[in-house]
Amino acid sequence: AQKxxxxxxxxxxxEKEAVTLDxxxxxxxxxxxxxxxxxxxxxxxxxxxxxxxxxxxxxxxGRYSLNFQKAxxxxxxxxxxxxxxxxxxxxxxxxxxxxxxxxSFGAGTTVTVRA
Amino acid sequence: xGGITQSPKYLFRKEGQNVTLSCEQNLNHDAMYWYRQDxxxxxxxxxxxxxxxxxxxxxxxxxxxxxxEKKESFPLTVTSAQKNPTAFYLCASSIxxxxxxxxxxxxxxxxxxxxx
Numbered sequence: 332a333q334k335x336x337x338x339x340x341x342x343x344x345x346e347k348e349a350v351t352l353d354x355x356x357x358x359x360x361x362x363x364x365x366x367x368x369x370x371x372x373x374x375x376x377x378x379x380x381x382x383x384x385x386x387x388x389x390x391x392x393g394r395y396s397l398n399f400q401k402a403x404x405x406x407x408x409x410x411x412x413x414x415x416x417x418x419x420x421x422x423x424x425x426x427x428x429x430x431x432x433x434x435s436f437g438a439g440t441t442v443t444v445r446a
Numbered sequence: 447x448g449g450i451t452q453s454p455k456y457l458f459r460k461e462g463q464n465v466t467l468s469c470e471q472n473l474n475h476d477a478m479y480w481y482r483q484d485x486x487x488x489x490x491x492x493x494x495x496x497x498x499x500x501x502x503x504x505x506x507x508x509x510x511x512x513x514x515e516k517k518e519s520f521p522l523t524v525t526s527a528q529k530n531p532t533a534f535y536l537c538a539s540s541i542x543x544x545x546x547x548x549x550x551x552x553x554x555x556x557x558x559x560x561x562x
Contacts, residue, residue, distance in 0.1 A: 335488070366550065374534060376489075376553035422488055426549075432477065432496065432540075433504070434551060436488030 335423050335437035343443050344413045352408040352440045354423035363427045365406040370420040382406055418444045450554035452537050457559045467522045467557045469537030478520035479538040479551060482506060489536060495520055524559065532561045
């Protein structure tokens with residue numbers, strides 16, 4: 332079974348608007364971490380935001396926020412005030428357990444920002 | 447500047463040849479990782495090292511080998527046993543690889559390997 336599911340292969344968003352990228356996860360661990368990465372066309376993976384399973388508040392980093400719904404096992408990324416430079420592939424990833432190192436990645440969502 | 451460097455950016459290999467991809471970090475991180483990315487897909491873990499002179503296989507280690515003789519360096523060799531090596535290879539590092547709430551992995555710029 333897929334540990335991370337990203338159901339939106341591609342999305343278009345108008346500049347200055349907000350966009351929500353879906354991510355659902357599957358784990359039986361109580362302790363886990365959820366990450367979002369951005370991959371522009373250059374290929375480098377850029378860390379955006381982290382949410383721990385025990386964090387009570389939704390994580391925020393500048394224009395990025397994570398809508399964490401634990402009961403639904405979802406960790407959607409919200410990008411506010413989209414900019415042309417936000418056009419990229421976005422990956423959701425999960426690390427399970429407290430002492431595990433491994434990240435499981437979703438298939439990614441391509442975001443294209445239109446002027 | 448602190449960061450992770452990978453070289454070369456592009457690499458071409460003939461079938462039957464071994465090639466080595468370089469990964470260096472100056473972040474003073476203990477843990478380093480190698481991932482493979484195929485077109486339209488997420489990343490898959492090849493190898494992982496939590497400490498010098500120690501490393502573990504990831505999900506797709508067959509046909510690959512690594513070494514970790516220095517904390518800063520984690521080279522990946524793609525051997526001739528790897529049946530389909532054409533892919534994008536990403537190296538990452540994290541503080542200690544011990545998991546925990548903030549052990550974030552940071553990535554290098556990647557190497558694109560093409561087998562001719």
